[in-house]
Amino acid sequence: xxxxxxxxxxxxxxxxxxxxxxxxxxxxxxxxxxLNAAADNAVLVLHGLTGTQHAMGLSSDTGRPGWxxxxxxxxxxxxxERYYVVSPNTLGSYGGSTSAASADPKTNRPYxxxxxIVTIGDSVESQxxxxxxxxxxxxxxxxxxxxxxxxxxxxxxxxxxxxGSSVVISATPRTSAHNTALWSVLRxxxxxxPNWNGGDYYGSASPDAGLGLAAMFGALxxxxxxxxxxxxxxxxxxxxxxxxGFEPEYAVEEFLEGxxxxxxGRIDANALLYLTRAIxxxxxxxxxxxxxxxxxxxxxxxxxxSYTGDWxxxxxxxxxxxxxxRENGTACRHDTLNSPAGHGGFLYDTERLSxxxxxxxxDPENVAQAS
Amino acid sequence: xxxxxxxxxxxxxxxxxxxxxxxxxxxxxxxxxxLNAAADNAVLVLHGLTGTQHAMGLSSDTGRPGWxxxxxxxxxxxxxERYYVVSPNTLGSYGGSTSAASADPKTNRPYxxxxxIVTIGDSVESQxxxxxxxxxxxxxxxxxxxxxxxxxxxxxxxxxxxxGSSVVISATPRTSAHNTALWSVLRxxxxxxPNWNGGDYYGSASPDAGLGLAAMFGALxxxxxxxxxxxxxxxxxxxxxxxxGFEPEYAVEEFLEGxxxxxxGRIDANALLYLTRAIxxxxxxxxxxxxxxxxxxxxxxxxxxSYTGDWxxxxxxxxxxxxxxRENGTACRHDTLNSPAGHGGFLYDTERLSxxxxxxxxDPENVAQAS
Numbered sequence: 001x002x003x004x005x006x007x008x009x010x011x012x013x014x015x016x017x018x019x020x021x022x023x024x025x026x027x028x029x030x031x032x033x034x035l036n037a038a039a040d041n042a043v044l045v046l047h048g049l050t051g052t053q054h055a056m057g058l059s060s061d062t063g064r065p066g067w068x069x070x071x072x073x074x075x076x077x078x079x080x081e082r083y084y085v086v087s088p089n090t091l092g093s094y095g096g097s098t099s100a101a102s103a104d105p106k107t108n109r110p111y112x113x114x115x116x117i118v119t120i121g122d123s124v125e126s127q128x129x130x131x132x133x134x135x136x137x138x139x140x141x142x143x144x145x146x147x148x149x150x151x152x153x154x155x156x157x158x159x160x161x162x163x164g165s166s167v168v169i170s171a172t173p174r175t176s177a178h179n180t181a182l183w184s185v186l187r188x189x190x191x192x193x194p195n196w197n198g199g200d201y202y203g204s205a206s207p208d209a210g211l212g213l214a215a216m217f218g219a220l221x222x223x224x225x226x227x228x229x230x231x232x233x234x235x236x237x238x239x240x241x242x243x244x245g246f247e248p249e250y251a252v253e254e255f256l257e258g259x260x261x262x263x264x265g266r267i268d269a270n271a272l273l274y275l276t277r278a279i280x281x282x283x284x285x286x287x288x289x290x291x292x293x294x295x296x297x298x299x300x301x302x303x304x305x306s307y308t309g310d311w312x313x314x315x316x317x318x319x320x321x322x323x324x325x326r327e328n329g330t331a332c333r334h335d336t337l338n339s340p341a342g343h344g345g346f347l348y349d350t351e352r353l354s355x356x357x358x359x360x361x362x363d364p365e366n367v368a369q370a371s
Numbered sequence: 372x373x374x375x376x377x378x379x380x381x382x383x384x385x386x387x388x389x390x391x392x393x394x395x396x397x398x399x400x401x402x403x404x405x406l407n408a409a410a411d412n413a414v415l416v417l418h419g420l421t422g423t424q425h426a427m428g429l430s431s432d433t434g435r436p437g438w439x440x441x442x443x444x445x446x447x448x449x450x451x452e453r454y455y456v457v458s459p460n461t462l463g464s465y466g467g468s469t470s471a472a473s474a475d476p477k478t479n480r481p482y483x484x485x486x487x488i489v490t491i492g493d494s495v496e497s498q499x500x501x502x503x504x505x506x507x508x509x510x511x512x513x514x515x516x517x518x519x520x521x522x523x524x525x526x527x528x529x530x531x532x533x534x535g536s537s538v539v540i541s542a543t544p545r546t547s548a549h550n551t552a553l554w555s556v557l558r559x560x561x562x563x564x565p566n567w568n569g570g571d572y573y574g575s576a577s578p579d580a581g582l583g584l585a586a587m588f589g590a591l592x593x594x595x596x597x598x599x600x601x602x603x604x605x606x607x608x609x610x611x612x613x614x615x616g617f618e619p620e621y622a623v624e625e626f627l628e629g630x631x632x633x634x635x636g637r638i639d640a641n642a643l644l645y646l647t648r649a650i651x652x653x654x655x656x657x658x659x660x661x662x663x664x665x666x667x668x669x670x671x672x673x674x675x676x677s678y679t680g681d682w683x684x685x686x687x688x689x690x691x692x693x694x695x696x697r698e699n700g701t702a703c704r705h706d707t708l709n710s711p712a713g714h715g716g717f718l719y720d721t722e723r724l725s726x727x728x729x730x731x732x733x734d735p736e737n738v739a740q741a742s
Contacts (some may be wrong), residue, residue, distance in 0.1 A: 017613075017615070018613075018615035019615075020615075116615070117615040117616060117617075119615075174605070175605070176596070176599070176600055176604075176605070177599040177600050177602070177603035177604055177605065177621070177622075177623040178591075178596040178599040178600060180605075180621050180623050180624065181590070181591055181599055181603075181623050181624075181626075181627060182591060184587070184623070184624050184627050185584070185587045185588050185591060185627065187617070188584055188587060188627075188631070189560065189563075189584060189588075192560075192563055192564070192580055192581070192584055193563070194565070209563055210563070213556070213559055213560060213563055213584075216555070216556045216559060217556050217560075217588060219552070220549075220552055220553060220556060225547070225549040225682060228547070228548040228549040228552055229547055229548050229549065231548070232548035233547075233548055234545070234546070234547070234548065234551075234654070242388075242389075242652050244388070244389035244390075244391075244487070244488040244490075244652070245488060246488075246558070246644065246648060249651075250548070250551050250651070251548075252548040252551050252552050252555070253551065253552075253555050255552075256552060256555050256556065256559075260559070273617065277617060280620075280621070281613050281615070283605070311596060311682075
């Protein structure tokens, strides 16, 4: 199976939703498999907040598996022997696409604090350019969970003619006060680090402590109470009795220290600021009379997946999307799966998801209403 | 109605669970109402993590109402015309009881990083001294929610002969990995502030930024998703359209900035470290064969209250306490109330709670199993 890791460069300015523009745009991406002669077997996978274009296989840099390695590959749900999988890195992220860490053409120095806000719709426009460059006029399917699901919906609304079918997982039609609160605190954690320096830290020490704090904080939201209990419970590191001090003494404390350490060097702090702000601005209904109107040019089939344990984007949010799509008369199936991983179910618990994905990808027209 | 605000000083050393001791102990407290001649109308109320002894009325210092002003007072559920209400400040807290901010008798300078870990049981021992000093041999009732509920349970286990009846609200028989994770991150936020200085900041600048971050972080846990949505939704501060920047733009962002600001000067950062560590060590079963054994000297009636929206200490946790008490043959009623405030229901939503409290206080023997 052929894997390509590359960065596509586009010299035409990209007009942003904010009114600002990016003079140049880079889109880092990976592809898995081969585009067929008819160019009709391409599948777009869109990563989550802390993902990158590295979706399958082991990274040549880090040795880590891709974020959806359980679902993409030869013979897997998204079968690379059958499909040409395109996995772009979102604008503002830290995988090599244009971001605050990129050189500002005006100064030839990293943008840092001068990087403009890029919306999820802006990212989709950059991906449309990549799609052109790869010679794909229409995707067989686009798929994304959470932040990737937001991107998928922007594709459905902005480029409905280029989407043959869609899978939206663990998402919501618009952000919420609770989410914005979550992101605000995460951003405050990053900004609390003196090394953050207003966003202009490239070339000097990175705000690793602030990033580590944000990552620990995030872990409490990505993981459900039940997962904390089953993974760690009240297990101690190396003592049977309380040690009556502040040093890590419980396995869960050791885990969180690891979360903090691992974020450093892997995630660019500014990327988290920009991507979470993009989520704050995410609202599929904005500029439309209602949600159905946002999708009214979209005619292809959709599969929506929610998780019972997902309190961030509960099944009701997904059902609102399903209702909007059905109101437009398009075929839409919404399944709610049960997973102890909750919101992270699509990443960590793909056993039940994979057959649904495979069945849908192999015949999206065969969308039946979930019973 | 008579209100007393005072600090009781005890010169006898207090042996702590850790094996360390406090050479002297102060217990700050407030009392409301009058102890009757038989000294049998005293009710002990025990505050939560960020509460103090200021439980009712307006503070003479801050003008703020007490944390349970909705439930305590003349004619209220805990009727100060009938009961003598004793409200002590927990050891390690910031209301004037002995804490990291107190003078270490060895140095006459604030303990700071030298303050020992004090457990919830240790706090109860300090309260037992206060109880002696006030001339109370046995409380008519003890009441506490969350951290106050933990204290109430330690009273039931350690001094069963001094407890005439108990109300335990929104609590759990032992902490959990998820809670320890929550407290770990909150502590990391405080420690991230250079002003924290290892805990030795008394007399110099306080770690207000770290404390503010911890408070914002806490707000996300104290308040349910539903409360965030109903209070703020996606309301903007003063714009109709996105401003595409990082300045606060949503009402929820403004709220969190207020949470951060308000924590500074009101809460001592070290107190949060010590009190949350006390919760990490909280386990009513420790040293016993099971939970029932911990309560096996307790014979008085109990009322347990949980809230449907409380994912921190769900009704199942409370039912485990109820089961243990019933196993010992004591009268125990467990009611689960519904409140949009979730875990904070007992503080912010006392309309349904108050009649239950009043009925129980006025006749604890009349405890029926909740239907």
